[in-house]
Amino acid sequence: MNRVCCILVMLLYSVTLCCAQLTISGVITTQDGESIVGASVRVTNSDNKILAYAISNTLGKYTITLNDTLPRQLCITYSCIGYKKIVRTIECKDAIEVIDIQLQEENFEIEEIIVKAPAIKRIGDTIQYNVGAFASQADRSIEDVIKRLPGIQVDNSGRIFYNGEAINNFYIEDMDLLGGRYAIATQNINPDEIATVSIYENHQPKQVLKDVVISDRAALNLRLKDKSKLRPIGYAHAGGGYGEGINWLGELFGMQISEKNQTIVTAKGNNTGNTYIHETQLLTDNKTDETVAYNIFTQHPFGTINIPTSRYYRNTSASTSVNTLFKIDKHLKIRAYADYSYENNNYFNEVEIGYMSIDNASIRVVESNRARLNNHIVNVNFNIENNNNRSYISNDLALKGRFCDNTYNVNNNNILQQSLNNNDYHITNEFAGIFKNGRNIFDVKSLISFGSTPRNEIVATIPATDSLIVTQIATGMAFHTLESTSYSWLISQVSLLGIEASFEAFYDRFSSQNDPIPTPSRQGNEVSGYKIVTSVVPFYQLKNEHLTWRTEIPLRMYDIEYRNIITGAKHPLHKPYIDIKSSLYFNLFGSIKTTLSIGRDHTIGDIQDYITTPIYTTYRQQIALGTGNLGIRSNNYISLSANYRNSIEGIFASLRTSYNVITSNEISTTSITADEVTYGHITTDNKGSNANLFFNLSKNQRNWNTTFTLSGGAIYLKRMTQRESQLLNVKTQNYSIGADIHSTFWNERISGRVNLRYGVTSQTTDMQTDNTNLHDWLLTAELSVFPVTSLEIFYTLHYNKSDLATNSSAENIFMDSGIRYKDKDWVVELRGKNLTNAQVYSYSYINNYDTYTYSCLLRPIEFILSFQYSF
Amino acid sequence: MKKYTTIFFILFTLLSSAQLPKEYLNQPANLKPIIKLDNSIMQCVYQHTTYDPDLEKYEDTYEILEIGSNYSKYGNYGAYQLDSALHTYNGATLTNGQYAILFKKYDPNYECIIKNKKNENLEHYGKVFIDYYIYEEPIPQIKWELEGGKAIICGYTCHKATATFRGRQWTAWYSDIPVDNGPWKLGNLPGLILKAEDATGEHIIEAIILKQDKASIGYRKFLYSRTTREKYNKSLKEYKEEAHKFFQGELQPQNPDGTPMNIPKRKLFYNPLEKE
Incomplete structure (x- = not known):
């Protein structure tokens, strides 16, 4: 029986499989007997898998040897361009097969393909x-x-x-x-x-x-x-028009980029509503320390509007900048820039504030404001950097000056005028040195920053009677230095252990008085002091091809002493705090870059906690920055971010979420009367939390020339506050979702973009029976049509519907349109803005439990004709 | 050599927007003749992405493989386009000024590899600084391992193969188009190679155009010096890494006072395809 089974198995095996070695050879010729060079011979199995191949030589000969166990039948394909393909099937019986082939000539055609450069x-x-x-x-x-x-x-x-x-x-x-x-x-x-x-x-x-x-x-x-390198490129742009008055603009931009030097120069001016401050502001991490005095008074004490300033500013703006970089060698670069901006901006707005009081009654305040903002900003910066794979040395010196002279004409049943005069100077020097020696890394950093606000003053008067309502002066100085060094040791290819030590010192001085001659009933603040933070941060990092894990345990010793110069009181603190941060970076499912972080950190107060006498920020609003006790806040958090991209399919997706629990020893407080509002802080232990979630998904559909984007977010905030001596819990939720489609079609003769956004903000407090919900819809659409290549007709629409706190809603519509003609380096454009001649824009938002409704007078319909030459 | 040096510097200055005498621009262009070898049956244009680890930069160049019955040529696509443009003159006189405009537009270089199927040899036409060189070697019989993968490259289904060749580990994707050829010196597979990349990612060559233009295969008759592959590669490496050393003797620029000008040391973008 066993023998019979063996024989049966062998027979079965031999039906499907052949001998272990086979050599196939032969000569490939034309029908005239000429040998064909370079013909392809492929041997495949029944699954069309290529088992072996050969290329015919100068004599047309080919030889294929197959050594593995072979199937019973093999397929051999003979092909060459310019000849008809031949396919032969052979039984795998003999060890040697000789197959001579004659190929017949045939017209060779391939499918012509042009692959566009990948987007x-x-x-x-x-x-x-x-x-x-x-x-x-x-x-x-x-x-x-x-x-x-x-x-x-x-x-x-x-x-x-x-x-x-x-x-x-x-x-x-x-x-x-x-x-x-x-x-x-x-x-x-x-x-x-x-x-x-x-x-x-x-x-x-x-x-x-x-x-x-x-x-x-x-x-x-x-x-x-x-073509754009090694020569100056840029444009000159000039134009004029009419709207509320005569409009003008003049702009010059020049750039030259070469391997050793880069330079950009700009000079611009206009009164068409476009400001230039945003062009020269720092958009990456901001290193500037502000003095407390500088931030006390805002440029918009009576509110502003959530639409571009070009819609409502009556401006005169000018800006100039020079930026240059020299590459001395592969690693060493020197950079310098200087810029100056001038803004003279006027706008008209009205604000209606509904202050909620604890008896559920509402105090309403209505103010109309005509603001004239006059600002000068100067920046100068020098930077030298040597960046190579063994060391990094950099020094950055920055100087900044800001000068403003603003006037606000306010109507609140009385006509009054408030002015703000502010001078602020700042100098910062930042040095960094990182050195790598084998497995050791040494890191040295030094930051020295000095700021001074020698003048910061608001004055409120009633012009009709020439009487003074409020004079408030705030001056200050801030000195900050950070010196740190760190040492890391590469334990192995994947493991890094290190320690960072730093010494950080702050010295601040703040002075405020609300009368030229302080009296006991009108005392100001006079506070100075220092805060020294000595930190030791041991860290460990594990990094391999799958994940990176980094943990830091900062140990910080705080030595703080602030002194109230008026009362003589001193406020020392000498205490250590321990934080922790652990982050894990890994790829989820192989392609989703994920970061998970957990930790706990402390925020220790500063000089602001001792600024306890209220300071006028407007004629009817005061703020006390501190409680007289040092503010201490601890934050326990967990956050997750995930990013996915498939560049070939054009898909990008990101998700970020975090949850924080914050424990603090102070809360904000508000006291409201019909004539005055005072904001402050009180000392009380409390706990708050916030959670947020943001997502963004975009898909580029190349064959449709279209990009789709879907984005949204949810924010939940819970905190405690005090109103009229009563402690209250406030919960705020905000949800938003938006979609964006951009497409070009009909041979790029039409280009369009549609963006739709919906948001809802909801708030509940202990003293409200109903939620306050504000809904906001925003639709923007842009369309450009090119009847011929050189001519563009463009149109933009902005539609917004938002709930107002007055249980009504406001619809705002803007339309701009224009025509643009381009001929080589010249462009002529006629643009019309606010074609519906909308006069007013209104919207509302919730802050704590108070609602703010803003209305703003818009720039009326206007036209501008401009010419641009590109070089 | 002096004549070529003169022409080189004149053209270089012209392309740098310097002012040249009008008479020169109006003179007939004295172009090197093209030695024709074969008629092209099909062409394949590749995008070659190269990474220079010293400069930490990527550069894309475009190269074309022209396939004929007996010869094939792999060279710069700009040179192919320039030659195609020059064909439109068809005997009419081309001036130096017109040629300079075309040269600037297509930015050609005339380095190429020509494979001769009949004698199974290839000739490499190259340039080091301003000197032209040629070396000859047998068409490499690369030993490929056929792998199981498939991919769509330039609209064609391709099969995967791997091999080590002259110091690099190559992955090639070959199509069912029955041509034993591919970019650079790669070949010896039963189909046209449409994509090749080395394991370090420093060289990625991928087909972006397949077409059948009526064109001839040939090379420009510059004065080539015969050398060997090893000597040529060594000389090219020296030039790319220390180009300043080549500006010596009569080629060294001078300061206004007549003293020799110091040329700063500078590495040119370079990462050789063959490391041995």
């Missing part, structure tokens, strides 16, 4: 966007293209976000010319000059820390076309 290409951690694939004729600057790139968002200030996180560096040809003030480039460079926009994910700008310290931020790099 999005991934090379390692770099995502490269081909500008040509995303640009549209309607684009005015490279920022218009960047806004359209999937995975990238740009806010109203020009700040760029990748997968929800702000970028940490902006480069032009891999060099940082602008030091974070990249709106100068993105809002002025013509997209025709740019070849690609690249995102460097997990960008570590210091080469010595590459592959050692992980970064969860990204950087953006513009790469110019070859």
Whole structure:
């Protein structure tokens, strides 16, 4: 029986399989007997898998040897371009097969294919966007293209976000010319000059820390076309028109980029509503320390509006900047920039505030305001940097001056005038040195910052009677130094252990008085003191190809002493605090970059906690910044972020969520009467929490020339506050969802964009029986039509419907349109703004349990004709 | 050599927007003749992405494989486009000025590899600084391992194969188009190679166009010096890494006072395809 089974198995085996070695050879010729060189011979099995192959030589001969166990039948394909293919099937019986083939001539045709340059290409951690694939004729600057790139968002200030996180560096040809003030480039460079926009994910700008310290931020790099390098490029733009009065504008932008030097120069001015302050502001991490005195008085004490200032500012704006960078060698660069901005902006608004009192009654205050803001800002910066894979040395010196002289004409049953005069100076020097020696890394940092606000004053008067209502002066000085050093030891290829020690010192002085001659009943504040933080932060990092885990345990010793110079009271604190932070970076399901962080940190108060005498910020509003006790807050948190991208499919998705529990020893308090509002703080232990969730999903559909984006968020905030000596719990929720579609079609003759956003803010407090809900709808649409290539007709629509706190709603509609003609380097444009001649814009929002309704007088319908020459 | 040096510097200055005498621009262009070898049956244009780890930069260049019955040529796509444009003159006189405009537009280089199927040899036409060189070697018989993967490259289903060749580990994707050829010196697979990349990611060559233009295969008759593959590669490496050393003797620029000008040391973008 066993023998029979064996025989049966062998027979079965032999039916399907053949001998172990087979050699197939032969000669391939034409029908005239000429040998064919380079013909392809493939041997495949029944599944069409290629088992072996050969190429015929100069004599037309080929030989294939197969050594593995072979199937009974093999398929041999003979092919060569210009000849008809022949397929033979052979039984695998003999060890040697000789097959001579004659190929018949045949017309050779292939399917012609042209692959467009990929719109999005991934090379390692770099995502490269081909500008040509995303640009549209309607684009005015490279920022218009960047806004359209999937995975990238740009806010109203020009700040760029990748997968929800702000970028940490902006480069032009891999060099940082602008030091974070990249709106100068993105809002002025013509997209025709740019070849690609690249995102460097997990960008570590210091080469010595590459592959050692992980970064969860990204950087953006513009790469110019070859034709745009080594020569000056830019534009000159001038125009005039009429609206409320005569409109004018004049702008000049020039740039030259070469391997050793980059320079950008701008000079601009207009009164068409566009301000220039945003162009020169720092959009990456801000290192400037402000004095307490500078931040006391806001530029908009009677509120502002959540629409672009160009809709309602009557302005005269001017700005000039010079930016230059020299590449001394591969690693050493020197950069300098200087800019000056002047803004004279006027606007008219009305605010209606509904203050909720504890007996559920409401105190309503209505103010109308005509503001004239007059600001000068000067920035100067020098930077030298040597960045190589063994060391990083950098020194950055920044000087800043801000001067403002504002006037507010207010009508609150009485006509009054309030003025704000402010001078502020600042100088900061930041040095960093990182050195790598084998497995050891040494890190030295020094930050020295000095700010002074020698003059900061508001004066409120009643012009009709020439009587003084309020005089409030606040002056201050801030000195800050941070010296740190760290040492890391690469235990192994994957493990890093280290310790960082730092010494940080703050010295602040603040003085306020609300009368030229202080009296006991009108005393101000006179506080000075220091805060010294000595930190030791041991850390450990584990990094392999699958994940990175980093844990830090900061131990901080606080030595604080502030002194109230008026009363002589001293407020010392000498106490250590321990924090912890642990982050895990890994790829979920192989392709979703995920970061999970948990931790606990403390925020220890400063000089503001001892500014207890209320300070007037408007003629009827006061604020006491502190309680007289040092504010101490601990924050326990957990956060998760996940990013997915498939550059070939053009899909980018991001999700961020976090939950925080905050324990504090002080809460805010408000006291309201019909004539005055006082904000302050009191000492009481309390706990609050907040949770948020944000998502963004975008898909670039190349064959439709369309990008779809869906985004949204949810915020939940719970905190305690005090109103009229009663402690209250306030819960605020905000939900928003939005969709954006951008497309070009009909051979790019039509380009359009539609953005729809819905948001709802809901608030409950202990003293309200009903929720307060405010709904907000926003629709923006842009359309450009090109009847011929050189002619563009464009149109934009802005529609907003928002609930007002007065149980009504407001609809706001703006329409702009224009026509643009382009001929080589010249562009002529006629633009009409606010074509519906909308007069007023209104909206409401909730702050604590008070509702604010703002209305603003808009710029009326206006036209401007402009000419631009590009070089 | 002096004549070529003169022409090189004149063209270089012209392309740098310097002012040249009008008479020169109006003179007939004296172009090197093309030696024709074969007629092209099909062409494949590749995008070649190269990474230079010293400069930490990527560069894209475009190269074209022209396939004929007996010869094939792999060279710069800009040079192919320029030659195609020059064909439209068809005997009419081309001036130096017109040629300079075309040269600037297509930015060609005339380095190429020509494979001769009949004698199974390839000739490499190259340039180091301003000197032209040629070396010859047998067409490499690369030993490929056939793998199981499939991918769509340039609209064609391709099969995967791997091999080590001259210091790099290559992954090639070959199609069912029965041509034993591919980018650079790669070949010896039963189908046209449409994509090749080395394991380090420093070289990625991928087909982006497949077409059948009527064109001839040939090379420009510059004055080539015969050398060997090893000597050529060594010389090219020296030039790319220390180009300043080549500006010596009569080629060294001078300061206005007649003293020799110091040329700064600078590495040019370079990452050789063959490391041995």
